Amino acid sequence: MIRIVHIVNQFFAGIGGEDKADRVVGVIEGAAGAARGLQSQLGEQAQVVATVYFGDNYFHEHKDEAVAAILAELEKRQADAVVAGPAFNAGRYGLACVEICQTVSERLGLRCVTGMEAENPAVGLYRDYHNDKVFLFATTESTTGMIPALKSIAPFVCRLALGEEIGAADAEGYVPRGIRRLTRVDRPAVDRAIDMLLAKVAGEPFKTEVPMEVWDKVAPAPPLADVSGAKLAVICTGGVVPWGNPDGFKTYRNNFWRKYNFAELKTLESGKWEAVHGGYNVAFMNQNPHYGMPLDALRSLEAEGKIGRGKLYPAYYVIPGNQGSPAVMRRVGQEIGAELRKEGVDGVLLVAT
Amino acid sequence: MISAMYPVAEQVGASRIVKAVAIPHPCGDPSLPAELDAQLRREIVATALKALEAKVETSTVFAPKIAASA
Numbered sequence: 001m002i003r004i005v006h007i008v009n010q011f012f013a014g015i016g017g018e019d020k021a022d023r024v025v026g027v028i029e030g031a032a033g034a035a036r037g038l039q040s041q042l043g044e045q046a047q048v049v050a051t052v053y054f055g056d057n058y059f060h061e062h063k064d065e066a067v068a069a070i071l072a073e074l075e076k077r078q079a080d081a082v083v084a085g086p087a088f089n090a091g092r093y094g095l096a097c098v099e100i101c102q103t104v105s106e107r108l109g110l111r112c113v114t115g116m117e118a119e120n121p122a123v124g125l126y127r128d129y130h131n132d133k134v135f136l137f138a139t140t141e142s143t144t145g146m147i148p149a150l151k152s153i154a155p156f157v158c159r160l161a162l163g164e165e166i167g168a169a170d171a172e173g174y175v176p177r178g179i180r181r182l183t184r185v186d187r188p189a190v191d192r193a194i195d196m197l198l199a200k201v202a203g204e205p206f207k208t209e210v211p212m213e214v215w216d217k218v219a220p221a222p223p224l225a226d227v228s229g230a231k232l233a234v235i236c237t238g239g240v241v242p243w244g245n246p247d248g249f250k251t252y253r254n255n256f257w258r259k260y261n262f263a264e265l266k267t268l269e270s271g272k273w274e275a276v277h278g279g280y281n282v283a284f285m286n287q288n289p290h291y292g293m294p295l296d297a298l299r300s301l302e303a304e305g306k307i308g309r310g311k312l313y314p315a316y317y318v319i320p321g322n323q324g325s326p327a328v329m330r331r332v333g334q335e336i337g338a339e340l341r342k343e344g345v346d347g348v349l350l351v352a353t
Numbered sequence: 354m355i356s357a358m359y360p361v362a363e364q365v366g367a368s369r370i371v372k373a374v375a376i377p378h379p380c381g382d383p384s385l386p387a388e389l390d391a392q393l394r395r396e397i398v399a400t401a402l403k404a405l406e407a408k409v410e411t412s413t414v415f416a417p418k419i420a421a422s423a
Binding site: 057060061063092095121124125128216217218220221222223224225226227230232238280281282283284285287288290291292294296297298300301306307347349350351352353 | 366375411
């Protein structure tokens with residue numbers, strides 16, 4: 001019998017939601033939560049011997065401990081292969097799944113499979129790793145796609161466990177990792193290249209054999225000579241907005257930004273501001289908005305002359321960053337950047353969660 | 354950029370990254386007395402100001418001097 005360990009976050013293990021995001025790594029015997037769905041797709045061929053879970057925040061804030069605990073559990077359970085997720089559009093969960101698969105394959109030599117929406121930021125990380133032992137399947141944005149996702153993952157993980165050879169991404173259905181492999185073809189390269197060239201000239205479709213990935217690479221801006229003489233602005237992706245959320249930001253997938261004036265304020269008073277964000281527990285920031293928009297610290301540095309008088313731009317920019325699609329965030333960044341340039345701002349502090 | 358998920362910021366290529374306390378409260382630590390919490394926040398923002406004056410060629414993480422307790 002093939003032995004599978006299924007790794008999920010606290011929510012998909014059935015432990016709880018955002019209030020349990022600080023949970024340490026834990027283990028449930030056999031299949032629990034989402035792993036039950038996996039077990040039913042695996043049928044008789046394989047067994048989920050344990051469901052390992054972690055709190056979404058705990059994993060990122062104590063990564064070394066979390067990974068060590070997961071590795072120890074996998075060794076103890078003598079897993080043949082590992083499933084992590086699927087994470088759908090959850091950013092923290094997706095990143096954790098990719099990181100876990102990466103480490104498990106490196107340290108234990110096990111092959112791993114995970115799943116998430118193609119727009120999940122962790123997909124970029126998966127591609128960057130180019131790990132031939134880790135496979136990622138694209139899923140729907142929301143959990144409505146759980147069953148179809150597990151239907152692709154279950155037979156696939158059995159093949160991984162049995163050590164079967166896995167073909168190219170487009171044939172097998174996983175997301176390409178940018179790994180090039182040698183294959184034998186009947187026609188020489190020169191003929192294939194000329195066919196492609198002719199198709200291109202004729203405006204017909206053709207498929208390159210060497211796909212190139214295009215990623216944004218932003219060169220670091222030159223340093224400021226003297227911050228105390230520079231005009232500074234603050235951007236907040238934690239979602240701190242005036243109480244009542246007057247512009248109607250959503251807790252996820254926002255596609256616009258706003259700025260809020262603080263020219264007359266020394267602090268952001270509790271009760272007058274709130275955090276709108278579906279990706280972390282906003283209780284702390286609702287109590288003290290400075291955790292996400294540190295106006296008190298900025299004013300204190302201004303009083304000491306570390307920030308020049310009148311040099312702090314009198315409004316901060318905000319968009320709750322949760323589940324922002326890269327395309328939208330790129331546009332928002334360009335819009336805010338253009339405005340900052342127009343306003344003559346020299347340096348920006350971006351407070352992210 | 355001030356972020357508790359600084360390894361991720363590094364992986365996606367942010368230029369100047371300041372290590373924050375925790376995802377739900379990057380600038381400060383609610384388990385500290387208010388005064389120390391405010392000092393920690395000030396230190397994090399001051400570190401960000403220093404980062405703006407630093408010449409960097411690639412993703413660089415700056416750690417605030419006061420250790421986060423969380």
